[in-house]
Amino acid sequence: MPVVSRPKPTQLNDVRVHVVNQSELEDFVSEFKEQYGELAFVALSMKDYENLALNIAELRRYINQQTEIIVYYEDAVGPNANDTTVSETVLDTE
Amino acid sequence: MLKVYAILIIVGVLGTFAYGAKYYYNTTQATIATLRENNAQLEVAVQTAQASVESLQQDMQKFAELNSQLQADLQAAEAYGDELQSKLNRLDLVQDALRDAETLEGKMNGATANLWRDIIKDTGGDASRPLPQWLQSGEQARTGDTDSNQDRENTSASGESPQTNTAE
Numbered sequence: 602m603p604v605v606s607r608p609k610p611t612q613l614n615d616v617r618v619h620v621v622n623q624s625e626l627e628d629f630v631s632e633f634k635e636q637y638g639e640l641a642f643v644a645l646s647m648k649d650y651e652n653l654a655l656n657i658a659e660l661r662r663y664i665n666q667q668t669e670i671i672v673y674y675e676d677a678v679g680p681n682a683n684d685t686t687v688s689e690t691v692l693d694t695e
Numbered sequence: 696m697l698k699v700y701a702i703l704i705i706v707g708v709l710g711t712f713a714y715g716a717k718y719y720y721n722t723t724q725a726t727i728a729t730l731r732e733n734n735a736q737l738e739v740a741v742q743t744a745q746a747s748v749e750s751l752q753q754d755m756q757k758f759a760e761l762n763s764q765l766q767a768d769l770q771a772a773e774a775y776g777d778e779l780q781s782k783l784n785r786l787d788l789v790q791d792a793l794r795d796a797e798t799l800e801g802k803m804n805g806a807t808a809n810l811w812r813d814i815i816k817d818t819g820g821d822a823s824r825p826l827p828q829w830l831q832s833g834e835q836a837r838t839g840d841t842d843s844n845q846d847r848e849n850t851s852a853s854g855e856s857p858q859t860n861t862a863e
Contacts (some may be wrong), residue, residue, distance in 0.1 A: 610820025
């Protein structure tokens with residue numbers, strides 16, 4: 602049975618996280634504006650950051666388990682050195 | 696005259712016996728040939744059945760091994776999420792951020808960068824690309840001179856080991 606090729610690997614970009622507390626907020630704002638020009642950013646609470654991390658971990662689990670299942674089926678339908686089908690046996694003995 | 700009749704009767708009886716013997720011999724030979732042919736067919740059938748049984752046994756053994764391996768691999772895939780959940784339960788990120796935001800930022804960025812590379816590796820990609828410049832420099836977040844989008848294009852950095860703590 603033919604085995605189709607895998608999808609191309611993921612290409613992921615690095616993501617930079619800024620952790621800011623109240624005492625460093627003003628410094629952060631000024632340095633952020635200096636670095637990026639504009640003051641516009643996405644803020645996450647720690648709880649949401651944790652949820653985001655857990656969501657990514659869950660997606661990673663799903664990807665890896667899906668891959669393992671694909672590997673299982675590839676091995677299952679792949680050639681077996683000791684495998685002799687019934688039809689082959691009949692042809693050989695007749 | 697009686698002798699002639701007696702001889703004819705004896706010849707007839709002997710002829711009948713001879714014909715019967717010949718008929719018996721022919722039918723017996725035919726039966727033997729049929730049985731021999733049936734026996735050959737049965738031998739082929741037995742060989743086929745034995746080959747089928749062996750093939751099924753091999754398949755069963757193969758699938759048992761594959762199933763066992765699959766269960767182990769599926770369990771292993773749970774490890775990262777379980778470990779992360781356990782770590783997040785153990786840590787108090789709010790308190791860590793209030794105490795030392797810069798250190799926490801370094802840990803987060805290091806862990807995130809490693810996570811992307813692990814996922815790239817999981818999907819069959821090349822995870823050996825260097826960490827972004829701003830992460831390698833050891834100067835975190837607000838002191839970096841490039842952003843993550845710029846680093847996306849600049850992946851030809853030296854590949855030095857990161858200065859940040861990526862353990863958590």
